[in-house]
Amino acid sequence: MRVALISDVHGNLSALEAVLSALEPFDAVWQLGDVVGYGPEPVAVIRRLQSAAAAGVRGNHDAAAIGEISTDWFNDAARTAVEWTAGQLTPAASEWLGANPQTKVEGDFTLAHGSPRDPLWEYLFSASLARANLGAFATPYCLVGHTHVPVAFREVDGGMEAIVPRDGTILELDGRRVIVNPGGVGQPRDGDPRASGALLDTGAMTVTWRRVPYQIAATQQAMRTAGLPQRLIDRLEQGF
Ligand code: ZN
Numbered sequence: 001m002r003v004a005l006i007s008d009v010h011g012n013l014s015a016l017e018a019v020l021s022a023l024e025p026f027d028a029v030w031q032l033g034d035v036v037g038y039g040p041e042p043v044a045v046i047r048r049l050q051s052a053a054a055a056g057v058r059g060n061h062d063a064a065a066i067g068e069i070s071t072d073w074f075n076d077a078a079r080t081a082v083e084w085t086a087g088q089l090t091p092a093a094s095e096w097l098g099a100n101p102q103t104k105v106e107g108d109f110t111l112a113h114g115s116p117r118d119p120l121w122e123y124l125f126s127a128s129l130a131r132a133n134l135g136a137f138a139t140p141y142c143l144v145g146h147t148h149v150p151v152a153f154r155e156v157d158g159g160m161e162a163i164v165p166r167d168g169t170i171l172e173l174d175g176r177r178v179i180v181n182p183g184g185v186g187q188p189r190d191g192d193p194r195a196s197g198a199l200l201d202t203g204a205m206t207v208t209w210r211r212v213p214y215q216i217a218a219t220q221q222a223m224r225t226a227g228l229p230q231r232l233i234d235r236l237e238q239g240f
């Protein structure tokens with residue numbers, strides 16, 4: 001089975017379409033949370049994921065947009081965007097977001113937004129944090145998002161190594177435990193403004209990362225029209 005792995009779409013439809021096109025053909029879509037927040041097209045993104053029958057988990061922005069957690073934990077720009085997003089959501093869109101669990105197991109893979117031990121909030125930025133999470137999932141492999149930075153943490157000699165992928169990097173899943181982050185679709189933060197995603201092939205047992213250009217200026221214009229914060233508009237072209 002070929003699975004499109006996406007995370008942190010953040011209401012950016014153009015970026016989502018670009019990544020899905022680049023990952024075709026695939027049999028399934030697994031999304032790792034933060035479908036909404038920041039971007040200008042939250043409902044259209046949810047409809048697109050519904051039409052792709054995407055399975056996945058709930059992120060902190062998703063939970064805040066449906067009123068499940070307080071926005072007190074967000075910085076000003078993120079809170080403004082979440083509150084705007086909440087006002088856009090239809091009842092059906094809110095229901096879809098709320099139906100996604102915080103963690104989910106699909107075969108050999110555990111899905112979580114931040115980390116398996118703290119799905120809504122922990123950022124897996126380091127090999128040591130990844131290692132501290134190995135006891136929190138029972139499958140060989142774990143898939144996360146939240147940092148908007150593509151990476152894999154792989155068990156090696158009793159520790160964990162960090163693998164930083166580029167466009168086209170292929171990781172073989174060889175039985176050693178691995179935590180994979182496909183990178184952020186809708187708001188990349190590793191200095192490369194191109195949308196990020198990955199293709200999981202459960203037959204070949206490989207993960208292949210892709211970086212994909214999209215219509216950044218059009219998304220920025222839609223954000224301006226929506227009155228979203230300038231800082232969020234600027235960071236799309238900075239990729240940070
Ligand atoms: Zn996010």
